[in-house]
Amino acid sequence: MKLSGKVALVTGGSRGIGRATALAFAAEGADIAFCHLDDGTQADATAGEIRALGKRALHRSVDVADIAAGRAFAEEAARALGPVDILFNNAGINIRKPFEAYTEQEFDRIVDVHLKGMFFMAQAVYPAMVARGEGCIINVASQRALKGAVNSAPYSAAKAAIMGFTRALAWEATPKGVRVNAIAPGPVVTDLTAAMTPEDRQAFIDALPVGRFGRPEEVAATALLLAGPDGGFYVGATLSPNGGDVMY
Ligand code: NAD
Numbered sequence: 429m430k431l432s433g434k435v436a437l438v439t440g441g442s443r444g445i446g447r448a449t450a451l452a453f454a455a456e457g458a459d460i461a462f463c464h465l466d467d468g469t470q471a472d473a474t475a476g477e478i479r480a481l482g483k484r485a486l487h488r489s490v491d492v493a494d495i496a497a498g499r500a501f502a503e504e505a506a507r508a509l510g511p512v513d514i515l516f517n518n519a520g521i522n523i524r525k526p527f528e529a530y531t532e533q534e535f536d537r538i539v540d541v542h543l544k545g546m547f548f549m550a551q552a553v554y555p556a557m558v559a560r561g562e563g564c565i566i567n568v569a570s571q572r573a574l575k576g577a578v579n580s581a582p583y584s585a586a587k588a589a590i591m592g593f594t595r596a597l598a599w600e601a602t603p604k605g606v607r608v609n610a611i612a613p614g615p616v617v618t619d620l621t622a623a624m625t626p627e628d629r630q631a632f633i634d635a636l637p638v639g640r641f642g643r644p645e646e647v648a649a650t651a652l653l654l655a656g657p658d659g660g661f662y663v664g665a666t667l668s669p670n671g672g673d674v675m676y
Contacts, residue, residue, distance in 0.1 A: 430656035432457035435509045437502060439463050439492050439549055440519030442471035444618030445568065448644035449516050449651045450474060454483040456652060458514065461505030463490035463498075465519070484509055492519045492545030493537070502552035511560060512553045514655045517546040518568040522620060524579040524628075535582045542586035547593060554606065561605040564655050567594050569612040571670040579628070587612070591666050598664030609654045609662050614670025616642040637672030 436453045440446040441462025450460045451474070460478050464471045464487065471487045478485035486508050490501045506512055521541050523534050546567050557563025572580055573587035594610040601608050615621055615632045621641065624632075633639065650669050653659050668674060 429457035430652065434458040434513040435461070435511060436514040436516060437461045437505050437512045437553060438516040438518060441487065442466055442474050444620060445613065445616060445644045445647045446516065446518040447474045448648040449518065451477055452648035452652050453514065453655065454478045454481045456656065459484040459509045461486040461509055463488050463492065463501050463519070465489060465491055492549055493540035495548045498545065498549050499552040502549065506556065511556050514564045515550060515553050516566050516651060517549055519545060520568065520620065522580060522583045524623065526579060527581045530582060538582040539586045543589045543593065546590055550597065557606045558604045563606040565606065565608045566651055566654050567610045569610045569666060571612050571614040571668055571674050573612055574668065574674045594666065595664040602663050607659065607662065608664060610666040611647060611650050612666050612668040612670070613647045614642055614668070614673045616644055616647055618644060635673060640671065642669060642671055
């Protein structure tokens with residue numbers, strides 16, 4: 429068991445990549461607190477799957493763009509399950525449209541959920557990690573930060589900012605025992621990509637050497653590598669399971 433006795437906080441854990449990662453962490457021995465912003469049905473199901481693995485699960489509907497609510501959830505998670513060892517900073521949305529069509533409100537919402545939400549959720553768990561001299565923070569960026577994409581300008585910008593934030597925090601956090609890294613997945617089959625037009629989806633598949641979208645479990649495997657004992661030499665890195673869409 430690679431995460432035996434650990435507590436992981438997963439944002440956006442009800443479905444998709446967050447759910448797969450919560451389950452992968454639980455299967456390796458971690459108790460899981462996760463937040464989400466959907467109707468609760470999927471969250472209840474995911475919590476049931478975590479408990480079926482013999483681990484504890486706590487879940488709440490919390491908007492990560494609401495800094496006070498995110499902080500309160502992190503505190504509740506620590507009270508209920510113990511100090512948070514791993515933060516999987518994953519909650520995300522997209523609004524797809526041409527660059528010139530974005531409103532200020534749409535831009536703000538995308539940046540608030542991704543960059544502001546991840547920044548302050550990390551801040552919520554960081555002091556306790558520093559006090560204990562250990563911890564792991566994984567921020568979910570996107571291959572769109574590396575490559576760009578049509579109809580996703582604010583999303584691509586926010587995800588690129590998350591990679592910069594990851595590197596900056598890694599400089600501060602690593603000497604204090606807290607490892608900080610990012611994952612930039614390529615297109616993965618989730619509700620997020622279900623909203624793509626068939627034309628956009630086919631264009632993505634055509635551009636992928638692997639010829640298919642990824643599975644959430646393939647991203648969860650990268651998260652497990654970074655969170656577990658084999659991830660100790662990754663610092664400020666962005667790992668990108670992306671089917672060959674971006675090779676570097
Ligand atoms: P998804 O839509 O399947 O799941 C998103 C999760 O985030 C859900 O649990 C939802 O309730 C939660 N959520 C949404 N807004 C929230 C908010 N404001 N506060 C709290 N929770 C919120 O999406 P996914 O594809 O699993 O995406 C997860 C992460 O991976 C996102 O950051 C996304 O940008 C990133 N990503 C996804 C892909 C992909 O192709 N699916 C590719 C690259 C990066």
